Amino acid sequence: MTVEGSTMRILAVLGSPRGMRGNTGRLLEEVLKGIRAEGAETDLVSLSEAKVGPCLGCDNCHKRGHCPIDDDFEGIKTRMMACDGLLLASPNYIFNVSAQMKAFMDRCCGPIHCLALEGKYGAVVETSGGGGDEEVLDYMQRFVGALGASSVGGIGSPIAGIRTFPQESDLFEAARGMGRELCRSIRERREYPEQDSARRAFGERMKSLVMHMKDFWTYEYEYWQRRGRL
Numbered sequence: 001m002t003v004e005g006s007t008m009r010i011l012a013v014l015g016s017p018r019g020m021r022g023n024t025g026r027l028l029e030e031v032l033k034g035i036r037a038e039g040a041e042t043d044l045v046s047l048s049e050a051k052v053g054p055c056l057g058c059d060n061c062h063k064r065g066h067c068p069i070d071d072d073f074e075g076i077k078t079r080m081m082a083c084d085g086l087l088l089a090s091p092n093y094i095f096n097v098s099a100q101m102k103a104f105m106d107r108c109c110g111p112i113h114c115l116a117l118e119g120k121y122g123a124v125v126e127t128s129g130g131g132g133d134e135e136v137l138d139y140m141q142r143f144v145g146a147l148g149a150s151s152v153g154g155i156g157s158p159i160a161g162i163r164t165f166p167q168e169s170d171l172f173e174a175a176r177g178m179g180r181e182l183c184r185s186i187r188e189r190r191e192y193p194e195q196d197s198a199r200r201a202f203g204e205r206m207k208s209l210v211m212h213m214k215d216f217w218t219y220e221y222e223y224w225q226r227r228g229r230l
């Protein structure tokens, strides 16, 4: 599947310390099958291998547009900026994403201020030991929206054992379906009007924050100016 003549690329970021051998990796595998069935390319970042440390709050991303921490984040950010769709997958760790995924999300503070994925699409995947899936899926979908992207959907489930799930064949079919829907949304440039008002309100919030901090956060101020939004 192509987007404006080039092959569609989906970046998947997996936050489980067990990588693709874990439960979340198993469910993600099915979503990736759906994506590949649509002819799109997948690019996988497993935070069990890639090093992404916690944000140090130095504001360099706001001031200069890059993170000075010497790890894999800037490389992943480049891949994220080049993708057509973003897929996030995390286990449920105490009602939230894993620390690895949260570190990645926090490091995206600069891209969030710039709504850097505006016009792109995202989807999310989660697994839990015993439920509470919706609140983690909602949180990850909110993150996708904060990057400026449209959220196509989320799939989550408690486990039934190691890498097994209740009603597994239905779950896996839905997971592959979500992968296909992500690609079709990108290809058809689908609109999600129910997300518009939240995205607009968040965008206004980011704009006034960047305006307020314009003497300090020069990179972000100039970025918004270049986009003709100030």
Ligand SMILES: Cc1cc2nc3c(=O)[nH]c(=O)nc-3n(C[C@H](O)[C@H](O)[C@H](O)COP(=O)(O)O)c2cc1C
Pocket: 016, 017, 018, 021, 022, 023, 024, 025, 090, 091, 092, 093, 094, 095, 096, 127, 128, 129, 130, 131, 132, 159
């Ligand atoms: C530190 C930690 C915290 C967890 N917290 C929860 C939780 O709050 N609720 C829940 O249902 N499962 C919880 N679990 C279970 C995992 O969400 C579940 O086993 C998940 O499928 C693991 O995915 P993985 O194999 O991809 O890492 C927790 C597991 C760990 C290790």
